Amino acid sequence: xxxxxxxxxxxxxxxxxxxxxxxxxxxxxxxxxxxxxxxxxxxxxxxxxxxxxxxxxxxxxxxxxxxxxxxxxxxxxxxxxxxxxxxxxxxxxxxxxxxxxxxxxxxxxxxxxxxxxxxxxxxxxxxxxxxxxxxxxxxxxxxxxxxxxxxxxxxxxxxxxxxxxxxxxxxxxxxxxxxxxxxxxxxxxxxxxxxxxxxxxxxxxxxxxxxxxxxxxxxxxxxxxxxxxxxxxxxxxxxxxxxxxxxxx
Numbered sequence: 001x002x003x004x005x006x007x008x009x010x011x012x013x014x015x016x017x018x019x020x021x022x023x024x025x026x027x028x029x030x031x032x033x034x035x036x037x038x039x040x041x042x043x044x045x046x047x048x049x050x051x052x053x054x055x056x057x058x059x060x061x062x063x064x065x066x067x068x069x070x071x072x073x074x075x076x077x078x079x080x081x082x083x084x085x086x087x088x089x090x091x092x093x094x095x096x097x098x099x100x101x102x103x104x105x106x107x108x109x110x111x112x113x114x115x116x117x118x119x120x121x122x123x124x125x126x127x128x129x130x131x132x133x134x135x136x137x138x139x140x141x142x143x144x145x146x147x148x149x150x151x152x153x154x155x156x157x158x159x160x161x162x163x164x165x166x167x168x169x170x171x172x173x174x175x176x177x178x179x180x181x182x183x184x185x186x187x188x189x190x191x192x193x194x195x196x197x198x199x200x201x202x203x204x205x206x207x208x209x210x211x212x213x214x215x216x217x218x219x220x221x222x223x224x225x226x227x228x229x230x231x232x233x234x235x236x237x238x239x240x241x242x243x244x245x246x247x248x249x
Contacts, residue, residue, distance in 0.1 A: 011040030018043035153183035
């Protein structure tokens with residue numbers, strides 16, 4: 001009896017955690033029903049599929065299966081062009097780096113329903129990749145206005161970058177200053193440091209990359225793999241800052 005009670009206790013906690021995660025990230029709606037009616041097992045399945053960023057772990061996850069699902073959804077939206085189907089299609093296309101098609105899918109989803117900020121966020125990513133910086137700014141501003149720390153402050157990080165690429169330097173400065181106060185992620189630190197370095201703030205840039213690289217020694221292996229690209233950028237920026245300092249001396 002004690003074991004059964006413990007199982008149901010942990011199962012309830014897992015279910016609550018899954019609902020909170022779903023509400024924050026808003027993947028396909030069917031997952032909410034799987035969580036609610038599947039209990040602990042449904043919640044575990046949700047986390048295994050939707051809760052882990054496998055790409056960040058340095059692995060390619062079921063590429064053929066993902067592409068097959070994209071083909072299925074392209075056919076499905078002809079008969080059932082629901083916002084949920086378009087959102088799922090857009091998210092998969094984003095993972096496949098088909099940014100123009102992903103944007104079209106999110107456009108179609110948002111034309112029907114705009115009560116969730118996640119499609120705005122993901123459309124903003126597609127727009128940023130396509131070089132449509134002003135459109136990306138609008139979408140990321142909408143997200144950050146409603147939830148400043150959305151996706152662990154990555155929305156604010158991307159907003160700051162979109163502002164910088166749009167030539168709105170003063171607004172980008174404000175956004176990056178705000179970002180370094182709210183996020184310690186490698187992506188946020190490197191993006192802010194690169195902006196500072198490019199705009200005459202070498203000391204701020206140096207501090208950010210030195211602090212990040214100092215943390216590398218104590219990072220767990222999975223985090224080093226996840227942040228490998230950002231750590232390389234930090235090392236490259238630090239070398240550039242050192243060369244500039246030597247040249248100035």
